[in-house]
Amino acid sequence: MTDLDTRAAVTIGDATGNRRRAGRPYVPEKRRSILLTVVLWLCVLYFVLPLWWLFVSSTKSNAALFSTFGLWFGGDFSLLENLQTLFTVRDGIYLRWVLNTIVYALVSATGATLLAAMAGYAFAKFDFPGRKALFSVTLGAIMIPLTALAIPTYLLFASAGLTDTPWAIIIPSFVSPFGVYLMRVYSADAIDDSLIEAARVDGAGEFRIFWQVGLRLLGPGLVTVFLFSLVGTWNNYFLPLIMLNSSELYPLTVGLAQIQAAASAGGGAQALFSTVITGSFVAVVPLIIAFLFLQRYWQSGLATGSVKG
Amino acid sequence: MSSSSALTVERPTATAPPRRHGSTTKRKQNVAAYLFILPFMVVFIAMLIVPLAYAGYLSLFESKLIGGEVFTGLGNYVRALTDPNFLGSLGRAVLFFIIQVPIMLALSLFFALALDSRRARGSKAIRLLIFMPYAVPAVVATLMWGYLYGPDFGPIAQVSRAIGLGTPEFLTPETILYSMMNIVTWEFIGYNMIIMYAALRSIPSELYEAAEIDGAGQFRVAWSVKIPSIRPAILLTVIFSVIGTFQLFSEPSLLNAIAGNAITNDILPNYYAYNVAFINQEINYAAALAFLLGIVIAVVSYIVQLSAERRERRERNWT
Numbered sequence: 001m002t003d004l005d006t007r008a009a010v011t012i013g014d015a016t017g018n019r020r021r022a023g024r025p026y027v028p029e030k031r032r033s034i035l036l037t038v039v040l041w042l043c044v045l046y047f048v049l050p051l052w053w054l055f056v057s058s059t060k061s062n063a064a065l066f067s068t069f070g071l072w073f074g075g076d077f078s079l080l081e082n083l084q085t086l087f088t089v090r091d092g093i094y095l096r097w098v099l100n101t102i103v104y105a106l107v108s109a110t111g112a113t114l115l116a117a118m119a120g121y122a123f124a125k126f127d128f129p130g131r132k133a134l135f136s137v138t139l140g141a142i143m144i145p146l147t148a149l150a151i152p153t154y155l156l157f158a159s160a161g162l163t164d165t166p167w168a169i170i171i172p173s174f175v176s177p178f179g180v181y182l183m184r185v186y187s188a189d190a191i192d193d194s195l196i197e198a199a200r201v202d203g204a205g206e207f208r209i210f211w212q213v214g215l216r217l218l219g220p221g222l223v224t225v226f227l228f229s230l231v232g233t234w235n236n237y238f239l240p241l242i243m244l245n246s247s248e249l250y251p252l253t254v255g256l257a258q259i260q261a262a263a264s265a266g267g268g269a270q271a272l273f274s275t276v277i278t279g280s281f282v283a284v285v286p287l288i289i290a291f292l293f294l295q296r297y298w299q300s301g302l303a304t305g306s307v308k309g
Numbered sequence: 310m311s312s313s314s315a316l317t318v319e320r321p322t323a324t325a326p327p328r329r330h331g332s333t334t335k336r337k338q339n340v341a342a343y344l345f346i347l348p349f350m351v352v353f354i355a356m357l358i359v360p361l362a363y364a365g366y367l368s369l370f371e372s373k374l375i376g377g378e379v380f381t382g383l384g385n386y387v388r389a390l391t392d393p394n395f396l397g398s399l400g401r402a403v404l405f406f407i408i409q410v411p412i413m414l415a416l417s418l419f420f421a422l423a424l425d426s427r428r429a430r431g432s433k434a435i436r437l438l439i440f441m442p443y444a445v446p447a448v449v450a451t452l453m454w455g456y457l458y459g460p461d462f463g464p465i466a467q468v469s470r471a472i473g474l475g476t477p478e479f480l481t482p483e484t485i486l487y488s489m490m491n492i493v494t495w496e497f498i499g500y501n502m503i504i505m506y507a508a509l510r511s512i513p514s515e516l517y518e519a520a521e522i523d524g525a526g527q528f529r530v531a532w533s534v535k536i537p538s539i540r541p542a543i544l545l546t547v548i549f550s551v552i553g554t555f556q557l558f559s560e561p562s563l564l565n566a567i568a569g570n571a572i573t574n575d576i577l578p579n580y581y582a583y584n585v586a587f588i589n590q591e592i593n594y595a596a597a598l599a600f601l602l603g604i605v606i607a608v609v610s611y612i613v614q615l616s617a618e619r620r621e622r623r624e625r626n627w628t
Contacts, residue, residue, distance in 0.1 A: 070464030126342035206341035
């Protein structure tokens with residue numbers, strides 16, 4: 001993080017003054033390229049236009065959806081009506097899905113982050129027998145496809161009577177081998193050994209040191225792991241699809257897929273397409289906001305995590 | 310994975326306590342370390358190792374109408390390796406990987422380098438906008454692109470007809486795989502770009518400033534200094550892409566509702582395993598498929614990593 005900050009500061013300093021002073025070392029940041037700017041902004045269209053379409057479409061009635069140009073507003077501005085329909089359809093089950101998703105994602109991400117932080121901290125700051133082997137196993141697990149495990153996990157949960165409960169979504173999401181990897185790299189970087197040593201001399205226990213010294217210094221790393229676990233659970237479709245039967249327990253993804261299937265089966269006769277689209281739009285907004293608000297932290301967290309190796 | 314893995318971080322730990330503390334302190338610290346790791350390891354074993362072992366166990370049995378579960382040894386594996394549906398799905402996944410992943414990662418790398426050069430205006434906004442699709446659930450992305458692809462009212466078809474190019478077909482059996490590649494590319498370019506960009510930002514800038522002063526151009530610096538320095542990060546994105554490609558599920562599953570005739574139940578391996586398990590109710594065979602899929606992913610990831618290491622070693626010998 002400090003690295004990024006100083007670089008940013010240096011850049012600002014360069015931009016504000018000292019243009020072309022003789023003998024000044026070459027500063028690449030000064031040169032702007034119009035061509036590159038144009039090319040990049042054109043590329044941005046590819047990423048943004050689908051989302052723009054989603055927003056524009058969520059303001060259209062079902063009829064206008066199929067009769068007006070997709071990338072611009074048309075017909076009446078029906079966003080409020082669409083939202084009203086969305087939140088009242090089937091006795092307001094959409095709101096239930098939103099709440100489920102928030103609970104699953106928050107609990108999973110909190111658990112995954114805490115477990116990863118503790119494990120990562122221990123891997124970075126203690127030299128215990130078996131450290132290398134356990135870490136190698138954890139790293140190797142990054143390669144295990146969680147989706148391929150979903151079917152046996154489903155069978156195990158079924159025999160334990162845990163399918164069709166929130167636990168079936170939350171417990172598997174606690175495992176984040178990549179989170180452990182990031183937290184180890186981050187702990188090694190951000191927590192000074194002398195600080196731990198000083199706390200030990202003061203007589204603090206290891207858990208207190210972790211809780212009061214370690215966690216505080218791990219800020220950006222924690223935000224990064226938290227945010228990426230949050231997105232992982234929020235966007236997960238396969239696991240809840242196979243684990244859950246009751247639609248009151250569905251997260252947004254499974255719920256949306258269900259109304260989409262109903263809309264397609266109804267041949268568009270019901271006004272469901274605009275509901276699906278508005279529902280999709282509402283499902284996307286919270287995560288985008290989370291990323292925008294926390295970008296300083298997660299980007300610097302990733303920066304520390306991605307270089308080492 | 311070996312400890313020489315490119316992902317492994319081996320840095321000297323300065324935590325070995327000074328002698329005078331004696332061995333009780335050391336033992337206390339070991340206990341603390343194990344307690345820190347325990348919660349993760351418990352969930353790790355319960356949610357990864359046990360299901361893996363259970364899948365392996367289940368895959369050795371066959372469910373018969375008469376007699377229930379019967380041990381068949383490797384019967385399910387023999388069946389899988391001669392099952393044209395499974396092999397076909399695997400073949401399509403390989404095709405997907407060979408075409409989509411290089412395009413996606415090349416574009417991610419291009420964007421990461423372009424933004425790192427700081428030569429474009431609004432770099433920060435560009436970076437976030439390209440990353441944004443990652444926050445969109447695959448379900449929503451697929452629904453959205455399904456509408457965008459629509460031959461009648463989809464905006465792509467609208468524009469294409471308006472400029473006289475006719476109606477493009479995105480949802481036919483011949484084109485659906487490529488349409489899915491586009492969805493996945495759209496979703497993950499930004500994520501991979503961010504990983505590479507973060508690595509680029511952390512290269513000590515003196516390293517390539519020196520090269521630039523020596524007269525190396527931007528492209529030369531990117532090729533000879535920047536890309537080699539972020540090789541571990543690139544390797545990570547390749548491995549994530551291997552895993553991601555072989556377990557694609559949301560895309561075929563949701564496109565099935567929109568383009569039912571284009572999506573066969575064996576279009577991609579994970580979707581096929583799901584259908585075998587939950588539609589055909591062949592749990593044992595599905596377990597074998599899931600296990601095989603896991604092995605394929607592990608083997609491909611391992612080959613990727615090994616070739617990256619070998620390359621690095623070769624280059625080190627040259628210099």
